[in-house]
Amino acid sequence: MSGFRILVGCKRVIDYAVKVRVKPDKTGVVTEGVKHSMNPFDEIAVEEAVRMKEKKLASEIIAVSCGPQQCQETLRTALAMGVDRAIHVITEPKEYESMQPIHVSKILSKIATEEKADLVIVGKQAIDDDCNQTGQMTASLLDWPQATFASKIEKSNGDLSVMREIDGGLETIKVKVPAVLTSDLRLNEPRYATLPNIMKAKKKPLVTKKPSDYGVDITPRQEIVSVEDPPVRQAGQKVESVEELVTKLKEAGLV
């Protein structure tokens, strides 16, 4: 058995700790000069793929990122974590603004076929658009089974047994390989790339492609009418004692 070939999706997003600012013209949020990093869920996807390779379940890991030039930094991070090679599907920054999960999943499914991948692992959602769609759509386009919101993945015979986080608790499903998996927060704890690995990652292969190389049309399917600040909550008050708090809640009919 030669092990799975795994494709991982890596999105470059505004760092999770940054408080985003909406542009005054309401066209989007300010991204220039703002710290970016790999989508946290994608880090978990990369980590899981690397662990599978360490357990000799996987033979090769390919990372893919779609977007502007700077996505290459995100891919280098993945390479430093243990990914073997990377594909950057480059788009103009302007095009990227209107790129959606439907476009990314079409590209991912084409690459999965071309690279004869056995597994595609992506994060359950990107923390910028909060869509939670790409993995499901990729699975659909490939006609592969999907195991979303995975918190545990185990090989059982030829299949994968996946524990999923669902609303009421957990559930276990079995999926046939090839399959698409999406990682939940509790799947693993991603490693930090060490300096020697960061240096090594610079020498790993990274090829640049265009959406058209995969025959994917990235015409926007949705028009962004506006992006605005959420309503601001009225400033509240500090109360001095629990008694005062409970009185106020009782007055408001909440207790």
Add this chain to the structure above:
Amino acid sequence: MFSSAKKINFLRQTLTTLCRNNSTLVIAEHNNQKLIPSTLNTITAASSLGEVTCLVAGTQCAQVAAEVAKVKGVKKVILADNEAYKGFLPEALTPLLLAAQKQFKFSHIVAPATAFGKNVAPRLAAKLDVSPISDIIGIKDKETFVRTIYAGNAIQTLKSKDDVKVITVRGTAFEAAEVEGGAGAVEDAPACDAKNDLSQFVGQELSKSDRPELTSAGTVISGGRGMKNGENFKLLYDLADKMGAAVGASRAAVDAGFVPNDMQVGQTGKIVAPDLYVAVGISGAIQHLAGMKDSKVIVAINKDPEAPIFQVADYGIVQDLFKAVPEMTDLVSKK
């Protein structure tokens, strides 16, 4: 008088409008015995888009179909009862949804933005080659929707250019439809190949609790890292029981193993909007606020006066939670 070309064009447009008579399919979420409450909120959202048909797919779920048929606003219920739908796997449900869409040509297909809806809707959308719209909080018109991005820190309004709109609905953003008053007709689902050899449902471990369900509770009490351990959550359970509240948690509390992850409130957990949200020992990180800041009244109990949670709290008390919570439990019990 119309020229004939114009006339044909007019007729075609009228026909298109008729075919797309703004009929909406709601994918009902249930557990084969009962409807999951967020489906009712989804039906409300769907009603503003057009005539509502509900699809109930499962195993021995006729009772649920009957329940849905009575919901106000539901015109028709499509029932698909088959062993293949065990575990509600998207690989089995998608062909069924495609068959229903082929027959009835819905203009909108809507599901609750729950783990179930988020799993199924994008798979269906990809098959229809449309771009799905996740977790909407508002409907401007039949093609313009409002949703949040960046963990609720920006509100995006978008216009879909697709023929069919595949949407998931944030339950807390819409009222629940009334469970009585409807008279939907129940009919069998169109025939389709229900075989699924790609995936298999093995089993579930559901957290059992007598408290109300988190996403629909009127009051939610949540604990964070400040609770220090899982045993201390008992303080919150005691208070919750006095108040008829559900208990939630921050990611820190879940990651530390204090409570199971299905209790997590936040960007990646559940989104709640109760009348009263009590945050205990929670600092108020962006990701947590994303899940609760639409609550009507927010109370923060935290010993750190600088905690960001105080910026969104209507009432804040700077005090040790181990003193404040038992005191609150006492006071609440004294009516």
